[in-house]
Amino acid sequence: MQDLGDQTGFPTRLTPEMRALADRPGVAAQFLPDLRELGSVAGLADPIGDAVHSPTPGLTHRYPDRVILRVTLSCLVHCRFCFRREVVGDAGPLPEPDLAAALAYVAARPAIREVILTGGDPLSLSERRLAEVIDRLNAIPHLDTLRIHSRIPVVAPGRISESLAARLGQGKPLWFVLHVNHADEITLEAEAALARLTRAGVPILSQSVLLRGVNDRAEVLEALLRHLLRLKVKPYYLHHCDLARGAEHFRTTIAEGQALMASLRGRLPGTALPTYVLDIPGGHGKVPLGPEYLEKTAEGWQVRDPKGGLHIYHDP
Numbered sequence: 236m237q238d239l240g241d242q243t244g245f246p247t248r249l250t251p252e253m254r255a256l257a258d259r260p261g262v263a264a265q266f267l268p269d270l271r272e273l274g275s276v277a278g279l280a281d282p283i284g285d286a287v288h289s290p291t292p293g294l295t296h297r298y299p300d301r302v303i304l305r306v307t308l309s310c311l312v313h314c315r316f317c318f319r320r321e322v323v324g325d326a327g328p329l330p331e332p333d334l335a336a337a338l339a340y341v342a343a344r345p346a347i348r349e350v351i352l353t354g355g356d357p358l359s360l361s362e363r364r365l366a367e368v369i370d371r372l373n374a375i376p377h378l379d380t381l382r383i384h385s386r387i388p389v390v391a392p393g394r395i396s397e398s399l400a401a402r403l404g405q406g407k408p409l410w411f412v413l414h415v416n417h418a419d420e421i422t423l424e425a426e427a428a429l430a431r432l433t434r435a436g437v438p439i440l441s442q443s444v445l446l447r448g449v450n451d452r453a454e455v456l457e458a459l460l461r462h463l464l465r466l467k468v469k470p471y472y473l474h475h476c477d478l479a480r481g482a483e484h485f486r487t488t489i490a491e492g493q494a495l496m497a498s499l500r501g502r503l504p505g506t507a508l509p510t511y512v513l514d515i516p517g518g519h520g521k522v523p524l525g526p527e528y529l530e531k532t533a534e535g536w537q538v539r540d541p542k543g544g545l546h547i548y549h550d551p
């Protein structure tokens with residue numbers, strides 16, 4: 236049987252761990268291709284504008300103090316809504332000349348305080364190769380922190396070995412940002428992988444994509460966020476689904492996302508609440524999408540409480 240994923244130009248790919256969960260609707264929809272991808276008419280090849288501020292191949296420098304470095308374009312899974320689906324594939328690690336150029340760019344600019352490793356999935360690199368990249372970053376004195384954005388602890392937890400966790404816990408403070416969208420993705424093995432990271436002293440944040448039919452109900456998001464708190468993972472971002480080609484059927488409206496966030500505020504601890512963000516198409520950066528709780532009126536600030544009540548606040 237021909238793979239529908241091939242027809243879309245983004246082959247089906249999932250790990251044995253995710254295949255084992257493919258009977259769960261919240262998991263299946265994320266990884267199994269859908270005919271609706273073929274009918275995609277809207278959408279952008281580079282929805283968040285990676286290429287707009289790219290001084291060297293693989294590097295994007297959009298904010299003065301931090302850069303993202305795509306150390307590989309490979310991934311162990313292909314999320315159907317991936318905002319880099321036009322480039323994620325088998326290209327493998329960033330070639331050494333490009334890596335060297337990116338590191339030289341960072342080393343020459345003391346204003347850069349953080350390097351964020353992304354991909355593809357940076358942890359799809361071999362442990363040895365990843366360690367080498369991290370060593371080279373640790374050697375740049377003006378970097379304060381490093382960050383890794385990865386889906387691996389969930390989709391291939393066995394790759395988070397004790398030695399890798401220990402490695403990430405050494406050197407410059409490294410913040411781990413886990414991509415996870417539904418509580419059903421989190422197996423006992425994934426919990427153990429996250430525990431290896433936290434025991435090694437690696438702080439973990441999460442980022443999720445708001446996906447129609449997957450996690451666009453308050454109960455579903457609540458279950459995910461509470462589960463993450465129990466695993467010592469601080470929810471960081473909830474991304475509005477980017478304008479990737481073939482992802483239309485996943486996208487909610489912004490108003491729906493705001494209503495969801497409003498329903499979680501007051502119902503969940505503040506520690507469980509991510510910031511709902513939009514990556515503005517064209518490479519203009521990420522901004523919070525609200526909902527808004529504040530309005531300027533003639534009498535002062537009008538503030539809305541989590542139950543919907545209105546209150547006037549005056550700056551003293």
Ligand SMILES: *Cc1c(COP(=O)(O)O)cnc(C)c1O
Nearest residue numbers: 295296297298301302303351521
């Ligand atoms: C998302 C992103 C970052 C990181 O943004 P934070 O708000 O610090 O998480 C940095 N650079 C680029 C180009 C990005 O797309």
Ligand code: SF4
Nearest residue numbers: 310313314317355386
């Ligand atoms: S894990 Fe990230 S980079 Fe990889 S396919 Fe999914 S969204 Fe894309």
